[in-house]
Amino acid sequence: MNLLITMMTNISLSMILVSVAFWLPQLNLYSDKASPYECGFDPMGSARLPFSMKFFLIAITFLLFDLEIALLLPIPWAIQYGNLTGVVLTTLGLLTILALGLMYEWFNKGLEWTE
Template sequence: MIIILSCLFVTLILSSVVMLLASLLAKKTITDREKNSPFECGFDPKGSARLPFSLRFFLIAVIFLIFDVEITLLLPLAMIINFSNIFTWTVTGAIFIFILLLGLYHEWNQGALEWAN
């Protein structure tokens, strides 16, 4: 137990020292307008660097992420077919796919999948 605590203490001290040295050595004290402005091929930027992006694109990206994560939840279903009851496996897979299709239909019905109005 004492060995684990001493290793933990040494790791904590060592990481704190490294972080302190990195923050002291990496400080940039010289700041000017040119270094703080966005670089645009050597010219002054014509617009703001923080332009808003399309809300439709954001919604499509979030929907893609949701369905992508659910596909990764389906992958283990194919791997456990040999270790489970075939009826339970089929019902579980069908319910999961039905919920996915129900969500897709809801998004389609709400108009979230239409790129242009």
């Protein structure tokens, strides 16, 4: 019985929130939504505007390093499971890959924004 009440509550709450999210934006029609925002692109114009290739490369590099750092996050929990040698070797391997990637980007001037 508790499961049924919980599921009905969750379904009702979800439906209420979806309807509020659907109807609420239609009530606030004003010109600020159609004006250019912080990045300077016109929201009503073409979506295919050119942008700097340097920005693209920096963004991709950030995403790659961010994902690789996310692989290091479970290390404190892995240390608790007795196989310390394997964890240390894996961590050193990941850090070596990160350092080599950073050195490669640095030496190929992939991180130079001003050029």
